[in-house]
Amino acid sequence: MKRLYLPQEIIYGQDAIKSACDSIVGYGNSFLIITDETMLKLGLVDKLTQTLEGSWTIFSGVTSEPTDAIVNQVLTLMHGQEQPIEALIALGGGSCIDTAKAASVMYRNGYSTIPALASAKEFKVSPLPVIAIPTTAGTGSEATDVTVITDTQQQIKYMMKDKNFLPKVAIIDPLMTQSSPPSITAATGLDALCHAVESYISRKAHALTQELSLSAVKAIMHHIVTAYQDGDHLAAREEMALAALKAGIAFSNASVTLIHGMSRPIGALFHIPHGFSNAILMHEVLAYSKPAIIQQLAELTQAVYPAFTGTDEEKATYFLQQLEDICQILSIPTYSDFGVTKEQFTASLDKMCEDAFASGSPANNPIVPTKDEMKAIYLRSWK
Structure with missing residues (x-):
């Protein structure tokens, strides 16, 4: 028997936030309201509060990657309110939404550390409701039962999955993503593409998730370059926002695989934005997995590029080449562009592999690598 978990309500379309x-x-x-300084400066928080009834407090301290320190700041603010907080509204990228998810569960269940939250077998008290309003088209966190928080002491990204992390409401308004600069559009869009491809090839994939994955891959590969080159192209922005939502639902129910498993340690150790670390790894991981996913890659090619003809092997190769071409157009940076040296990277291989396996995601890959094979994939991703 298969199941599909979703937010209780999904509202999407231009100006969805107004209704x-x-x-x-x-x-x-x-x-x-959990957000960041950029959202305040762009007036997107004002756009929300203009239609919001009741009282609210704003926390704008979220940075590019959610950490235990940020979550603790949110909890301190929540506990200090004279009028108890009844719901959390996350407005921003995946970092804002993941912060809200973690805080909502920790606040109601009394957890004070991320390791304690991650090791919990079950939550006795239902979390505060989370209303998610993404301002990027990428993480899909508005529709997932996953939160990823970095433990800054251990330098580990904890990926936590539980139905209690699922937002109650997801509001998808492509107008809210218009302000994303090209670099953010590229990083988040490729994160969504990884979600879509990984959930399609995952060992846990099923018919419903694959329909969503396939639709998301098709939309992203057709529209990401346009959204990157012309941020005001509303049709492309809308397609990307909806694709990110579909990919989020797909991977929340079918899981991600080796790309994300290997990507999280890179973000925790070297503070490389999640979407870029995924993009850097994507080709090498899929090339390694290719012998077991030729049929799936051929199916993706058939859906995205129906005019291309050839054997399944040729279609699979063509798909991987198209991914590389897109990454080149989007000017995906390298590890060294983020200040990482080859010596630092090599010295961290053992920890990266250990943390990747511990996340559980590599086990969903059609081929599960050995530690030595994973090290080799990491090294091949160094350009």
Whole structure:
């Protein structure tokens, strides 16, 4: 038997945020808005509060990657409120949404550290409702039961999966993504593409998730370059926002695989944005996995590029080449562009492999590498 878990309500389309007030106030009258300074400066928080009823407090301390320190700041703010917070509204990228997810569960269940949250077998108290409003088209966190938080002491990214992390409402408004600069559009868009491809080839994939994955891959590969080159192209922005949502639902139910498993340690150790670390690894991981996924890659080629003819092997090769071409157009940086030296990278291989395997994601890959094979993939991704 297969199941598909979704937010209780998904509202999407241009100006969706203006019509979402009724859904938001159904969860209370006292809100904590979790966002970042950029969203404040761009006026996107004002756009939300213009339609929001009740009272609210704003936390704008989220940075590019969610950490235990940021989550603790949110918890301190929540515990210090005279009027108890009834729901969390996450407005921003995946970092804001993941921070809200973790805080909502920790606040209601009394956890004070991320390792304690990650090791919990079950949560006795339901979390505070989370309303997710993404401003990037990528993480899909608005529709997943996953949160990823970095433990800054251990330098480990904890990937935590539980139905309690699933937002109650997801509001997908492509107008909210227009302000994303090209680099963010590229990073988040490729994160969504990895979600879509990985969930399609995952050992846990099933018919419903693969329909969503396939649709997302097709939309992203057709529209990501346009969204990157012309941020005001609303049709492309809308396609990307919807594709990120579909990919999020797909991987939340079918899981990601080796790309994400290997990517998280890179982000934790070297602070490389998640979407870029995925993109750097994508080709080498899929090339390694190719013998076991030729049919799936051929199916993706047939869906995205129906005019291309050839054997399944040729279609699989063509798909991987198209991914490389897209990454080149999007000017994907290298490890060294982020200040990482080859010596640092090589010295970290053992820890990266250990943390990747510990995340569980590599086990979903059609081919599960040995530690030596994983090291080799890491080294081949160094350009």
